[in-house]
Amino acid sequence: MKKPIAAVLTAAALSGATLLTTAPAMAHHSAAQFDFQNTVLVEGEVVRARFANPHMRLILEVTDEERGTREIEFEGHSRNNMFRQGFRPDMFEAGDTITIRIAPMKSGADGGYVTAVMTPDGTQIGNVTGAD
Amino acid sequence: MSHLKTALFAGAALTLAGAAAAQDATGGKPDFTGSWTNYRAGNVAGAFTGTGDQMQLTEFGQRAADDFNSLIEGTDHGAGNSCVGSGMPASMLGSGGYPMEIIQRPEQVFVLYEAHAEIRRLYIGDEAQDASMFFPERNGYSTARWEGDRLIVETTNLKTQVDTRYPHSDQAHIVEEYYLDGETEDGARILVAEMTMTDPVFLEEPFTTTKRWQEMEDYHVLTYECSEPKWLDEMAGLYEEAGLEMVQE
Numbered sequence: 001m002k003k004p005i006a007a008v009l010t011a012a013a014l015s016g017a018t019l020l021t022t023a024p025a026m027a028h029h030s031a032a033q034f035d036f037q038n039t040v041l042v043e044g045e046v047v048r049a050r051f052a053n054p055h056m057r058l059i060l061e062v063t064d065e066e067r068g069t070r071e072i073e074f075e076g077h078s079r080n081n082m083f084r085q086g087f088r089p090d091m092f093e094a095g096d097t098i099t100i101r102i103a104p105m106k107s108g109a110d111g112g113y114v115t116a117v118m119t120p121d122g123t124q125i126g127n128v129t130g131a132d
Numbered sequence: 133m134s135h136l137k138t139a140l141f142a143g144a145a146l147t148l149a150g151a152a153a154a155q156d157a158t159g160g161k162p163d164f165t166g167s168w169t170n171y172r173a174g175n176v177a178g179a180f181t182g183t184g185d186q187m188q189l190t191e192f193g194q195r196a197a198d199d200f201n202s203l204i205e206g207t208d209h210g211a212g213n214s215c216v217g218s219g220m221p222a223s224m225l226g227s228g229g230y231p232m233e234i235i236q237r238p239e240q241v242f243v244l245y246e247a248h249a250e251i252r253r254l255y256i257g258d259e260a261q262d263a264s265m266f267f268p269e270r271n272g273y274s275t276a277r278w279e280g281d282r283l284i285v286e287t288t289n290l291k292t293q294v295d296t297r298y299p300h301s302d303q304a305h306i307v308e309e310y311y312l313d314g315e316t317e318d319g320a321r322i323l324v325a326e327m328t329m330t331d332p333v334f335l336e337e338p339f340t341t342t343k344r345w346q347e348m349e350d351y352h353v354l355t356y357e358c359s360e361p362k363w364l365d366e367m368a369g370l371y372e373e374a375g376l377e378m379v380q381e
Contacts, residue, residue: 012281052357052360053357080247132229
C-alpha cells in the first residue's frame, strides 16, 4: 500500500531563474494548452516515470484538499533535452516523493508540462520555458 | 638524431599526415564536418530569416495548411509526437535546437539531425543518381555539387506535406547553398545555408530564407530513440491479455 502523501500547489513564477538553454526551435505538438507564464509546484509520489522521446511521461499520486488523492500524468521535454537540462536516469524512482515545477493546464484540469524537478535540498534541476 | 629532433620530426610528420587526411576526407573542399547549433551571436536576426509564416501560399496551399492546423491546434497531435521526422525544409531549418552533425566525404555529405534521428545524404558527382527512380520521401532526394567554396544542394522527390511549418507539395524543389562565413567572437565557425523553395502547387512565389549555425566543439550529439514507448505499451497490452508477467521495461 502506498504511503499517504501531501500535495502542495504553490504558485511560483520562474522569476530570477537563469535561462539554461534557448527554447527549442521545433515543437512536437501544440503547447497552447500549457500556461508557461504561471508555473506551480506539485508534490507527489512517483507512480511511473518514463524518460523518452519525444516527451517524458511522469505519473504522480497527488493529494490536495479540493480533489483528494488521484494519479496525475504530466508531460515534459524529450529525453534528450531533459538530459541537457540536467536530468539523469537515477534522479528518482517509483515510490519516491518528489516536487516538480509545472506549467499547468490553462483549462484548470489535472496535468501539465514539467519545467523542473526540485531536489531534496531545494535545488532546481531544469528550467524549461516552453514545450519542445 | 637527438631525441628533440626526433620528436620535432615526428610532430611535423603527424601534422602533415593530418592535413593530408583532412584533404582526403573532403577532396580539398571546405570541411563542414562538425556539430552545429543555432547561431546566437552578432547582429544577424537569430538563426535564420524568413520564417514559414512569410511563405506566400496559393489558395490551394493555404486551405490545405489551414485544414491541418485546425485539426491539431491545442491538441497533442503532431508528426513529431508520433515520432515522424520533420522532412525538408523543416528538418534543416528547425535544426540547431537539437544539434545538427555533418560528416563529410568527397562523394557524399551526411547530415544528421538529432531530432527524430533524421539523416540526409547529399550525393556528389557520380554518387548522385536520377531522383525520379526513387520513392518519394519527406526529406526527398538530394544531390550536391561544389561551386568554388560553396556546396549547392538540390532536393526533389519530396512528399506533399501539410504537417509542417513549411507546407509544400510533391512538386517542391529546394536549393540550398552552404558556405562557411567566418567565426563568432568566441572563435566558433559559422555555417550558412541560403535556401530557396519553389512549388507550383503550394507557393505563389519562391520562399527564400537564410539559416545560420555555429559550431560546438567537442559536443556530444545523442541518439534519438522515439518509437519504443509505443511498442512497450503494445507489448504490455499483449502480456496483460495473456496473463503473463512482462519483464521488459
